[in-house]
Amino acid sequence: MDIISDIKKPENMVYGRPALLTDNVMHYCPGCSHGTVHKIVAEVIEEMGIQDRTIGISPVGCSVFAYNYIDIDWQEAAHGRAPALATATKRLCPDKYVFTYQGDGDLASIGTAEIIHACSRGENIVVIFINNGIYGMTGGQMAPTTLLGMKTSTTPYGRDPKLNGFPLKITEMLAALDGTAFITRQSVHTAAAVRKTKNAIRKGFEYSMKDVGLSFIEVVSTCNSGWKLSPVEANAWMVEHMFVKYPLGDIKDVLK
Amino acid sequence: MAFKGTIEIDIQRCKGCSVCIGNCPNKCIRLAKAVNSKGYRYAELANDSCVGCASCAMVCPDSVITVYRVKI
Ligand SMILES: Cc1ncc(C[n+]2csc(CCOP(=O)(O)OP(=O)(O)O)c2C)c(N)n1
Ligand code: SF4
Ligand code: SF4
Ligand code: SF4
Ligand SMILES: [Mg+2]
Numbered sequence: 001m002d003i004i005s006d007i008k009k010p011e012n013m014v015y016g017r018p019a020l021l022t023d024n025v026m027h028y029c030p031g032c033s034h035g036t037v038h039k040i041v042a043e044v045i046e047e048m049g050i051q052d053r054t055i056g057i058s059p060v061g062c063s064v065f066a067y068n069y070i071d072i073d074w075q076e077a078a079h080g081r082a083p084a085l086a087t088a089t090k091r092l093c094p095d096k097y098v099f100t101y102q103g104d105g106d107l108a109s110i111g112t113a114e115i116i117h118a119c120s121r122g123e124n125i126v127v128i129f130i131n132n133g134i135y136g137m138t139g140g141q142m143a144p145t146t147l148l149g150m151k152t153s154t155t156p157y158g159r160d161p162k163l164n165g166f167p168l169k170i171t172e173m174l175a176a177l178d179g180t181a182f183i184t185r186q187s188v189h190t191a192a193a194v195r196k197t198k199n200a201i202r203k204g205f206e207y208s209m210k211d212v213g214l215s216f217i218e219v220v221s222t223c224n225s226g227w228k229l230s231p232v233e234a235n236a237w238m239v240e241h242m243f244v245k246y247p248l249g250d251i252k253d254v255l256k
Numbered sequence: 257m258a259f260k261g262t263i264e265i266d267i268q269r270c271k272g273c274s275v276c277i278g279n280c281p282n283k284c285i286r287l288a289k290a291v292n293s294k295g296y297r298y299a300e301l302a303n304d305s306c307v308g309c310a311s312c313a314m315v316c317p318d319s320v321i322t323v324y325r326v327k328i
Contacts, residue, residue, distance in 0.1 A: 004262045004304065007324045014261075015310035015323040026318055030296065031273030035317030191279055191311035231273040 018042040031231020033221030036188040040198040054097040057082040061103035062137040080111020083118035086125040099126035104145040105135040108170045122179025122213035126204040132223035140226030144168035171218045175252040181213035183252040189235040261308020266320040272296035276312035
């Protein structure tokens with residue numbers, strides 16, 4: 001134990017809570033991916049030294065209170081409308097880093113029109129898209145991204161394509177639009193995955209100042225409460241099922 | 257080069273999700289038998305084989321783990 005108290009000194013600290021995260025305790029369920037993504041967004045902004053030049057747009061969904069957790073300027077959009085607010089903000093303040101943070105219900109359901117046209121217009125913003133395949137906040141209803149056969153409170157026998165349609169791979173759709181610059185799909189369930197997602201978010205922020213178009217980072221995520229699994233089981237279920245439909249990796253990069 | 261590490265967990269903010277446990281390559285973390293003031297069994301260091309790799313802290317959704325490391 002002596003060695004351990006020797007190691008526990010400020011000069012030996014190699015990793016800790018980013019200073020840009022506020023002291024508020026996150027309201028998320030234990031193990032929710034939202035918290036991990038918030039952390040790496042905070043790390044990227046901190047490492048780039050752009051705290052006073054960054055404006056986030058939070059969504060409607062479990063992450064509606066994102067503005068309570070990352071100490072930057074924020075706006076809170078009506079459900080699905082974050083890309084519209086981001087468009088206005090970036091056009092009025094082109095020297096700011098502007099990003100939206102949106103769930104799959106917010107972005108791929110009620111906000112489909114806003115995201116498609118923001119991408120098509122090539123707005124110089126960053127979109128962070130948390131795809132947990134469900135409406136977490138409202139009690140676990142089916143989202144457009146819900147997998148076939150997946151049980152939700154509105155598909156209690158599993159999603160049936162005849163009744164409920166097919167899962168929407170909106171990220172691939174957006175990659176087909178000329179206005180998008182960087183499109184990638186990542187996750188945060190392991191340390192290696194966290195590193196990759198962080199690099200992708202950083203690249204998105206950098207591209208947003210290069211006038212090359214919109215950067216879109218999907219993070220395949222868990223909603224363990226909505227999925228009715230423990231956090232650890234939810235991560236395993238995500239790897240086994242979500243990654244099949246939503247494979248990880250870069251989809252488009254116009255500067256490569 | 258070898259490293260020796262340790263972690264400090266803010267147990268009152270830990271939600272006992274256990275995501276850190278499976279991410280530790282050296283199986284250093286376990287849930288305590290005791291609970292914190294919110295009723296969560298919190299994570300704690302289980303042995304002294306930590307190398308300070310920070311894998312646990314990177315995946316912690318509540319950012320409650322601080323990692324220390326020295327070269328030995
Ligand atoms: C105009 C409007 N319609 C519906 C709702 C109800 N509502 C709140 S959050 C939500 C879906 C959230 O799901 P998602 O975007 O996937 O976020 P998650 O909670 O899963 O992170 C809905 C439908 C609302 N708040 N406003
Ligand atoms: S309901 Fe789902 S998305 Fe919302 S905080 Fe809980 S686990 Fe996260
Ligand atoms: S990942 Fe964080 S919140 Fe979850 S059990 Fe470990 S220390 Fe606690
Ligand atoms: S720093 Fe690495 S070795 Fe130490 S407890 Fe965390 S994951 Fe395990
Ligand atoms: Mg969702």
